[in-house]
Amino acid sequence: MSLNSQFTSPMELLISFDTLFQQYEQLAQHPNPLISEKARSILHLGEQFPELRHGFADVTILKNREKEIAEILQDLFSSLLTHNEIKAASVPFHDTIFNLSSRFHDIISKSGSQFQLEIKNMAENERYIMACTIILNDCYNYNLNLKRPFHYEIPDKNGIMRYYKILYNANFTEIIKTDKAPNITQEDVDELLDNYDNIMLWKQKFPENSYIFKGFVISNIFDVTDDFAISEIKSNLIAEGKRQDKNFIKDLQSIFQSFLRIPDIRVGFSVFNKDEGIFERVYGEGMHSFLLNDNPMGNCADMLCKSSYKRLLKEKKHISVSNIEKAYKETQGKVPHIKVLNDQGFKSAIFAPIANKDGLMGILELVSHQPKALNSINANKLEDVMPYIVATVERSKSDQENLIEAVIQQECTSIHPSVHWRFKQAAQYFIKENIILKKNVPFGKIAFENVYPLFGQIDVKGSSEARNLATQKDLSDQLKQTKHFIEKANNLIKMPIFEQITFQINAYLKQLETYFKVDSEHVITQFLKNDVTPLLELISKKNLALKLEIDDYFSRINSDLSILYHHRKNYDRTIGLINKNMSTIMDNKQIEAQKMYPHFFERFKTDGVEHNMYIGESITREDSFSLIYLYNLRLWQIQVMCEMENEFYNNQDLYPLSLDVASMILVFNQPLSIRFRMDEKQFDVDGTYNARYEVVKKRVDKAFIKGTTERITAKGKLSIVFSQQDDETEYLKYIHFFQAKNILGSELEVLELEDLQGVTGLKAIRVSILYNNKMKEETSYFTYHDVIDIIGNQNFAS
Structure with a gap:
């Protein structure tokens, strides 16, 4: 099977140890006999098996010449470190590996018989374009930065996924231009800078197999399971409370400068308001929006051209302008986002969508005063940090929504969903004016014009009479019960207070039967609480014969109000x-x-x-x-x-x-x-x-x-x-x-x-x-x- 049959590439791949043999030719003249003798023995292998020097694409040769290759590579793969280092030889961006260190071989053997080693986060088109950038750097002396971390995901013996970062040593490689390769001009490179996603354009400039890759790379592999994909920029984004820090934007810009290796990069944000179809500023210490040029808001359709609007809002993909000044002249200043960037003096920019499964939430804006510094190639490096930016914005959005809801609840009440949007608008304005801009502005008027009203009710008939009747029955029952206790006590011990309270009870019973006035309930309740209850408590203490009956009575009345609550309860x-x-x-x-x-x-x-x-x-x-x-x-x-x-x-x-x-x-x-x-x-x-x-x-x-x-x-x-x-x-x-x-x-x-x-x-x-x-x-x-x-x-x- 050929190395070149697995995927398309602008480079024909040949595994060769020629560059290594060249170094051994020099070592063969070394004055130290041990070194020179060893070098000559390795050179003899090159003479004995010329394909190892001339190059081969047939992967079966790796197996057939496994012993000889190990001997050729012995100085690069120390026997003393083989059980410690995770290491292999390979060709760049390819899943074929050989001459594995003992530790790496052990990791693979424990991954299971069904496991296939595969480099992650590398789509086929991306693999092709990355090969093109290597050609540009090696053959044409450009300095395009498209270094992204690649990794293996390998399960351990317990089925737990482990993550391994791959670093290449490419000292033993060479790239050879063939007759099939067109000459690359500065105009070609400028065109490619703004068309990272246009795979057909890259293939036009770099046809398949138009260059030859000859050599091998050493893959140095590190276990990064515990801190996989964690970087300074990510930790700053997800750290709790960072956004409120007055140095947040300054620190974030410094991190992006290191991340993209652009010294003057500036970072901005704009929020997408889906309900209104507008972009809005983010209000906070040092926050800017270069798309809005610090205007409070702007209509999305007015801020972007049609293609950029579709790419950002519909497709949720980034847009980049590597040469703003050139683009401004070519479009005669008629493209809104290019004009606003040019007016601010920026020379290159990237707008990256901050989106989750529910849609677009906002825009990450990166701008630079250097032309071509920001482009569609290094825009793809943002893919590694965008999930953390999304998580940060989701949390920030949730906090903002909670604050809005708190203002609505405080200033208003529970709001029906049909009009909630209007309260939300007013709450957002209230927060901006009072909390962010420190003004003293009242909560805005909420009104709706030209609406048709409908009103209805299902009402209990005679509810007042029904409640009065229930009250009368409760009071009457309670008065009769208390009268019973007092009369029994009076029969045992004659006391004037018993007769006086009995007289008052009879008067209230007559009033309940003949004429129930507005204040009758209050007057009788107070009488029962202040006059009758203390007397019953005294009787209960002095007369054991009545104690059980009176205790039962107290268990059936409201302890706070000292009233019977039966008919009224019903x-x-x-x-x-x-x-x-x-x-x-x-x-x-x-x-x-x-x-x-x-x-x-x-x-x-x-x-x-x-x-x-x-x-x-x-x-x-x-x-x-x-x-x-x-x-x-x-x-x-x-x-x-x-x-x-x-x-x-x-x-x-x-x-x-x-x-x-x-x-x-x-x-x-x-x-x-x-x-x-x-x-x-x-x-x-x-x-x-x-x-x-x-x-x-x-x-x-x-x-x-x-x-x-x-x-x-x-x-x-x-x-x-x-x-x-x-x-x-x-x-x-x-x-x-x-x-x-x-x-x-x-x-x-x-x-x-x-x-x-x-x-x-x-x-x-x-x-x-x-x-x-x-x-x-x-x-x-x-x-x-x-x-x-x-x-x-x-x-x-x-």
Whole structure:
């Protein structure tokens, strides 16, 4: 098998020991007879086996002449060090090795029968280009730096992967130009400097096998498992807290100067804001962006030409300009990133994408005042450190996101995902102005214009009366129990205090039965705590016969308030369960609603559950809003309200107390503006013009039907409150549709409401709700198109 059959190369490979034989020819004349005699014996091998001197590509010769080759190389492979050194002879960038040291042979033998030795991090095209740069340096006296660490990955006897760094000694090689090799000019080299990835161009300048490599290299190999790929630049990037150090950039530039061997290199960063499609400055001590020229931000499409934009943002590959001045003249200053670099006086530059699996996060910017210093060749050296830069940026980005979230939570509250982007914008500006630039700027106004509101509630009917009744029962039961103990004690020992407390208890019991006032609960509770409890404690100590009964009494009352909490507990548990169950239904249904069209949503637990929704273009930031989405959300709201009612009444046995609920929807057909109130940590309408909506929303569930004392909300019915004739027409269509679907019943009223304070002309549609278990099985939601398909454009307002 030939060495040259494994991969393509601009060099035909020949293993030869000619350069070594030449040195032994000189040693053959040495005055020391031991040295000269040994040299002559090795030269005799060259005469006996001429292929060892002339060169060969047939790897079988390595096996056939293994003994002779070992003898030729004995001065380079010391027998005294063979068990210590990891060493072999080979040809550069090739997996074929020979004359292994004992230690290296032992490592290979323990790696397993299936193991194949292979140089890592060396793609075939890269191998070809590296061979070209060696030719340029050796044959044309250029000094192109493309030295990258190469390594073996070899498993040990336990299957644990070990890493070995390879260093070549190329003292015994020569490269010979053939007739097939074109002459390389300075223009050729300049073209290659900016086209590292263009393998066809390299092959055009350096055709396959147009040069001859003759000789061998010595591979000195070192175990670097413990510190593999660790370097000063990497440790500086991953070290905790380095970015906050005021010397961070200065130190980083010094490291890059050593890494790339360019004395005047400067380092910059820019952040990619995917949501806005812009590059932004990184604010910190000494931080710069040469792409932005220290502007706060810039549109990505405006900062780069189309090809560079595609390469950086889409392909996530670096771009380099080795001669900025030349490129500026050739493009007449029309390429944005070349112009901005030229304006700053830089002569060469590299922009490397900082990207992870989620996409581009930012740009690493390297610039130099030397032309050709930075180019597409040494840009590839960055591949070894980019993972550490990515890790650093990920951590920095995470810290920034946490800081933004902390500001939002502190200044606002828990924010719905649909509007989170706006709070994030404001938080970023707040951080820049107050934390970085040390200004005293308040948190910015958060507002959305031209959004349509939707409001609804499912409310516990008569909740105040139910709680009062529970309170009365608890107080009455407690008063009767304490009266029992005191009367028993009085029968045993007559004391005026017993009679006085009994008289007061009877008075409070009568009050509970006849007239329960606003302050009755507080007055009776204080009486029980301050007057009755101490007396019972005294009786318990003095009367062992009553002690057990009184101790049992104390075990059943609240120890802090000294009150019986049984009926009220059932009430509170019922309200809590209703709120929890209804909120869970609403939250789960919202997941589907957001898929229709993103919108703001919030809900509140009171004696029931209220919800607000706002939908419009300013919330989504997309030029896609249509009234159809509003109509669909209104249909969804009706269907969900009916589902919540069904869930409640079909599962009333789950609640400790029997209560009723009533549902209401408020319709407002004009878009309005909403603003986040920092003091209240919630959204409400912005401006006096829209204040009417908030007034109605807060009072409408207590409104009476005109000319009656009956409230508009009622058990078993959905009340839809509106003020415009168009609203009535629209919602009657929806109602008839849901009647056809057996979700709403046939009882339907259109009612006028009594005027509220500052609000007149309200009307309501009230329609019965059908309760059935089938609604639990309904998983899809109807759309406006479903309504049109079933009932057409018929007007049901009459």
